[in-house]
Amino acid sequence: MDGFVLIIGNKNYSSWSLRAWLALKQLGVPFNEVRIPLDTHAWKREIGRHSPSRMVPVFKNGELAVWDSLAICEYVSEQLGEGRGWPKSAAARAAARSVSAEMHSGFAALRESLPMDCRRRVAGFRAPEDAAKDIRRIRQIWRWCRETWGSKGDFLFGDFCIADAMYAPVVSRFRTYGVRMGPVERAYMDAISELDAMQEWNLAAANESEVIHHSEAHV
Ligand SMILES: N[C@@H](CCC(=O)N[C@@H](CS)C(=O)NCC(=O)O)C(=O)O
Structure with a gap:
């Protein structure tokens, strides 16, 4: 390796x-x-x-x-x-691959209206309806994973897996735009945000000097 x-x-x-x-x-x-x-x-x-x-x-x-x-x-x-990187049981693995593929191929409205901008926090953001629909579906996925598969740890399928990596930028976006969450989703977002690696990434992002205006978070 x-x-x-x-x-x-x-x-x-x-x-x-x-x-x-x-x-x-x-x-x-x-x-x-x-x-x-x-x-x-x-x-x-x-x-x-x-x-x-x-x-x-x-x-x-x-x-x-x-x-x-x-x-x-x-x-x-x-x-x-x-x-490695996927849950152990075939059923959980199939679910993890499904939610990963759903992220990979979908949620265009969320990506368009809530661009990732790790270092920014904006107040007063209101998602347009198509992005709000994506947000509702993502919250549903997170709750379903945590409740169905996640009891042995803090992540979607218990231990951290590739599905969590696929949703980590969404956690970052929800923090930037102050998207309101329920307790299950909030706890999941905390688990992702508290990872050492995630903190390392965010620190490096905060120290970058480039500004790309069309990628900046806006209200
Ligand atoms: N489906 C690709 C998407 C990759 C992608 O869109 N990358 C963006 C940066 S986040 C990029 O390279 N954009 C440069 C460009 O479009 O010129 C993946 O999953 O890796």
């Missing part, structure tokens, strides 16, 4: 980068991190050398490039063996 490299965008804004990065950290995979800030000359110059899709995250193992957050998580899980 030597020589792994994860290429990411700005920690403050790149929600897909956070997913892969957090999964690797939580699974204890050693890797070197290369940060290429989005929307810069460095990005235009360098991204094509690393990523066939010209997007981040991209994970490199020697000549091999894996260029999508969920594909990276699956690849790393396979490298580690024994189903």
